[in-house]
Amino acid sequence: MIEKDEATLRAEQPVAQSRWTLVLSQGVPWAAWGWRAGLYLLFALLVLPPMAFVVWTSLKQGQAFSLAAYRDIFQSSEWPKLWQNTLVFALGSTAVAAGLGLLMAWLVERTDSLGRSGAYAAVFAGVAIPGMIRVIGWILLLAPKTGVVNLALSHWLGPGAPSVNVESMGGMILVEGLFWAPMAFLLLSGPIRHLDQGLEEAAITAGAARWRVHLLITWRLLAPSILSVMVLTFIRAIQGFEVPLFLGVPGNVPVIASSIYIGLQEAFVPDYATASAYGVLMLAFLFLVLGLYAYVTRHASRYQTVVGKGFRYQPTSLGRGRWIGGAVLWAIAVVQLLPALYMILASFLKTASIAQVGDSLTWANYQALLQFPGIVQSLVNSLIIGLLTATAAVLLALAVSWAMRWYGVHGLSSLVNLPLVFPGVVMSLAMLVMALRLPISLYGTIWIFVVAYLATFTPYALRYTQPALLQIHPELEEVARTGGVGQGVILTRLLLPLLRRALMGAWIFIFLISIRELAVASLLYTAHTQVIATQLLDMWVNGNLNVLSAFGTVITALGVGVGLLMWRLGGRGVQV
Amino acid sequence: MxxxxxxxxxxxxxxxxxxxxxxxxxxxxxxxxxxxxxxxxxxxxxxxxxxxxxxxxxxxxxxxxxxxxxxxxxxxxxxxxxxxxxxxxxxxxxxxxxxxxxxxxxxxxxxxxxxxxxxxxxxxxxxxxxxxxxxxxxxxxxxxxxxxxxxxxxxxxxxxxxxxxxxxxxxxxxxxxxxxxxxxxxxxxxxxxxxxxxxxxxxxxxxxxxxxxxxxxxxxxxxELYRHPANAFVAHFIGDATLIPGELQSDGKGIMTPLGRFETLGPTQAHAGSVLVCFRPESVRVSTQPPTQDIALPNTFSGIARSVDFLGDHLEVAVEAQSWRLKAHVPNSLPIQEGQELTLMVPQEGVIVVPSETDYSEEATPSQRVLNSR
The missing domain is CATH 3.40.50.300 (P-loop containing nucleotide triphosphate hydrolases)
Known part of the structure; x- marks a missing residue:
């Protein structure tokens, strides 16, 4: 009897879960209706108008509607090249990121490799050091004529020495791939760790050859996870902004994201219609990719066994390869850190060249930085925007997950998550064209950043609050209700304390990514509303590389400081 | 309250x-x-x-x-x-x-x-x-x-x-x-x-x-639930029960079943026509005497011991009687072998009549029915 009961009980679980939501929506119909309507309205206002405005702008020629902007794009001679570059760049960096991530995950989870902490050092570097800093660091090291490594090569080997050019498609792919490798590692290590060894052993004991087992069982079971990581990286790379801008523009490798920005920056009269049309095309393409992915993975539950019990794997012994594995892991970590480390060094040099290291360490760059117009203001702006965005995003995410828990408004999450599809520069453009048409003056204030960041980053906060709230058993609240405790006390005395860590983690993470966001900010700033990322971009275009390195060092220190705080709060460091 | x-x-x-x-x-x-x-x-x-x-x-x-x-x-x-x-x-x-x-x-x-x-x-x-x-x-x-x-x-x-x-x-x-x-x-x-x-x-x-x-x-x-289950579900769910379908006879006291006629002391007036005869394992009396013409008597039938479990103070014997399987609790002194032919008797006070209109009978074949019971 009891065995039978447990089996049926398990089968009943889904019913039980939907019951919670049904119940409360019936128990307090007005409250439920209010929550639902309020949140839908709020996010519809936050998410839909930018999208509508960018579509509308792309169709507007003067007073009339027309498809001229699209026609011009399709007829231009650059269009095929632009597409080809964008795709090659995205596919290449996907391959690099997924390959490195898989290698790291395999070494860490399935072998007795040494130096496994190297993988986590790489993850930390990936979170704490802003992407922009790493790109500029690579330029300082590997720019075709001025890069330190190339200077050194020609110094030692004479003219005609081989040189490494990071401002090329190859360089872009490697740098972007390195950006996303730690994320791929984190996302893949879970499935690899949880792969039930029994599934493989069953095949081996059935007499299958080991290579065949790997091919038919291991990789087959991991395929959905690998595919989803690749799709994610691919989308990230299509959305990528820093690498195409800093490496692709000087290297003459234009992709769509960078050409939207450059097209608007370089024209005397900005052509918003063409830029918006590019943006719409990107969005359409990304929706297509996501749709295809959803279609391909519609049977993914067949692989559900992958998320089995946490069997600790008998690690594969690498023998002497343990050292090689450790070296590989640490090499990846060092490569993540290297550009930032060199930038720190460069901030203490008089010139960009490393040749005079011995005699010319100086604080002068930092003094120059303090004198530099607008630096302090940009720091203050970024911190204020970061505080406002992080606080508002966490509160919104909490409200959304709370509403989803009690009132079952599941459609809301697709609305909240919609901005994840937006490339940063397209979000920036959309906010800009929207703000220019709004009766209130949003453009030219820091509020436009807060609104754009809020739309962009709230989905990340949801990644913290939703699972945290799910982990709190409904009975923990119900027992208080049956004891006569009101909803207010339940929220402040029970839920908030239980959610504290998740909320703090979300807050710090949003703060960290908002103070350094470049792509979303790129079209929204004015001379009076600089943030640190756009300030750095301005210095890159106009300024002295050593002063810029000093600024970069300050930003890196800020990032590492906040990152350490997040690390100490516990393993929920990186969210994607 | x-x-x-x-x-x-x-x-x-x-x-x-x-x-x-x-x-x-x-x-x-x-x-x-x-x-x-x-x-x-x-x-x-x-x-x-x-x-x-x-x-x-x-x-x-x-x-x-x-x-x-x-x-x-x-x-x-x-x-x-x-x-x-x-x-x-x-x-x-x-x-x-x-x-x-x-x-x-x-x-x-x-x-x-x-x-x-x-x-x-x-x-x-x-x-x-x-x-x-x-x-x-x-x-x-x-x-x-x-x-x-x-x-x-x-x-x-x-x-x-x-x-x-x-x-x-x-x-x-x-x-x-x-x-x-x-x-x-x-x-x-x-x-x-x-x-x-x-x-x-x-x-x-x-x-x-x-x-x-x-x-x-x-x-x-x-x-009450144990001694007078209102229907087959309750009889099954509370304790062990054997249920045999039968027809209530016109004398209001006897029920004709595939295992012969059963008589009960309990009330039968509430029922009519098809009913279920229900009895508990501890009500079944077992005799190792080979069946004689006794089995023509009411409440008596023959069966074969299919398994015998020693549970300390008593034996639990699974009996097959025609196509029906039932359990009987037997004093541990009784020497019963698997496969042995037995004579079984359920005294009148141990026979409970329950209505058969539950959809239980559609779900299980006779032998399964007893296996499902506890």
Missing amino acids: LQVDRLVKRFGTVGAVNDVSFEVPEGSFFTLLGPSGCGKTTILRCIAGLERPEGGRIAIAGEEVFSPSRFVPPERRPIAMVFQSYAIWPHMTVFENAAFPLRYGRNRCHPKELRRRVESMLERVGLAEMSHRWATQLSGGQQQRLALARALLCEPKLLLLDEPLSNLDAKLRASLRNELKTFQRAFGVTAIYVTHDQSEALALSDHIAVLDRGRIQQIGTPR
Whole structure:
């Protein structure tokens, strides 16, 4: 009897879960209706108008509607090249990121490799050091004529020495791939760790050859996870902004994201219609990719066994390869850190060249930085925007997950998550064209950043609050209700304390990514509303590389400081 | 103390509770018993106010807490609930957990009074020494006691218990079962208990309502349910039972079955035509004498011993009689071999007649039917 009961009980679980939501929506119909309507309205206002405005702008020629902007794009001679570059760049960096991530995950989870902490050092570097800093660091090291490594090569080997050019498609792919490798590692290590060894052993004991087992069982079971990581990286790379801008523009490798920005920056009269049309095309393409992915993975539950019990794997012994594995892991970590480390060094040099290291360490760059117009203001702006965005995003995410828990408004999450599809520069453009048409003056204030960041980053906060709230058993609240405790006390005395860590983690993470966001900010700033990322971009275009390195060092220190705080709060460091 | 009248609760189009009515007198221990999915937890949650029924009426201590025009939320009902998961708040100490309802709940009290009451309650449940530990450091049995202490501190008129023992191991379950009953008696609180475990229900309850598919099958004392099951479901669910279909004969006393004629002392007037003959394993008398013409006598039939399990004080013999399998409890002195032919007799007082109109007979073949029984 009891065995039978447990089996049926398990089968009943889904019913039980939907019951919670049904119940409360019936128990307090007005409250439920209010929550639902309020949140839908709020996010519809936050998410839909930018999208509508960018579509509308792309169709507007003067007073009339027309498809001229699209026609011009399709007829231009650059269009095929632009597409080809964008795709090659995205596919290449996907391959690099997924390959490195898989290698790291395999070494860490399935072998007795040494130096496994190297993988986590790489993850930390990936979170704490802003992407922009790493790109500029690579330029300082590997720019075709001025890069330190190339200077050194020609110094030692004479003219005609081989040189490494990071401002090329190859360089872009490697740098972007390195950006996303730690994320791929984190996302893949879970499935690899949880792969039930029994599934493989069953095949081996059935007499299958080991290579065949790997091919038919291991990789087959991991395929959905690998595919989803690749799709994610691919989308990230299509959305990528820093690498195409800093490496692709000087290297003459234009992709769509960078050409939207450059097209608007370089024209005397900005052509918003063409830029918006590019943006719409990107969005359409990304929706297509996501749709295809959803279609391909519609049977993914067949692989559900992958998320089995946490069997600790008998690690594969690498023998002497343990050292090689450790070296590989640490090499990846060092490569993540290297550009930032060199930038720190460069901030203490008089010139960009490393040749005079011995005699010319100086604080002068930092003094120059303090004198530099607008630096302090940009720091203050970024911190204020970061505080406002992080606080508002966490509160919104909490409200959304709370509403989803009690009132079952599941459609809301697709609305909240919609901005994840937006490339940063397209979000920036959309906010800009929207703000220019709004009766209130949003453009030219820091509020436009807060609104754009809020739309962009709230989905990340949801990644913290939703699972945290799910982990709190409904009975923990119900027992208080049956004891006569009101909803207010339940929220402040029970839920908030239980959610504290998740909320703090979300807050710090949003703060960290908002103070350094470049792509979303790129079209929204004015001379009076600089943030640190756009300030750095301005210095890159106009300024002295050593002063810029000093600024970069300050930003890196800020990032590492906040990152350490997040690390100490516990393993929920990186969210994607 | 509690009246539930024609309660109806649906989830979507699925009827979880259909037209359920019962009453619970003050101070008694009332159990809702049934297999999972029978709606017992849903009824409890409706009483608590955690679910909103579609129809019916619920009154606690004379006050109507639910009717089609009225819904009192859980926080304003004079109840307390102990959950299957215990729902101990992990970010608080034992003391804080127990004190929470007195601090923020329906019946708040002065801090001094609160300390005294919480401490004396923790003393009574044997958690006094642990009052400053984190609640997560408690063992399963201790968490269970804490959940009970917290619920009793609410001073409820009605204590609702949702399978509170099901997460514990068997030994602990038995000892806590006794504690639970002692506490309920000592505090004089009216308890509504939900379980799928019939032995728990029989041991604890003053009254039991047996539920299946959202309907009450029978309400009665444990003894009544065992001795006079109202239908085949109850007969199966409470204890072991063999059920043989038969036709009630015109004399009103005999039932013709494939195993011959059965006679009973119990009432048969309520039934007509096709009925089920029901008897318990301990009612079956077994003789190792080869069957003679005795088997022409009423209540007597022959069978073959298919398995013999030695259970200490008695033997449990699985018998095959024609295509029917049944269990018999036999004195352990009887030398029975597997495969041996036996003569079986069920005395008249051991024969219960139940109606056969349940859809039980459609689901199982004769031999399965007994295998499914307990």
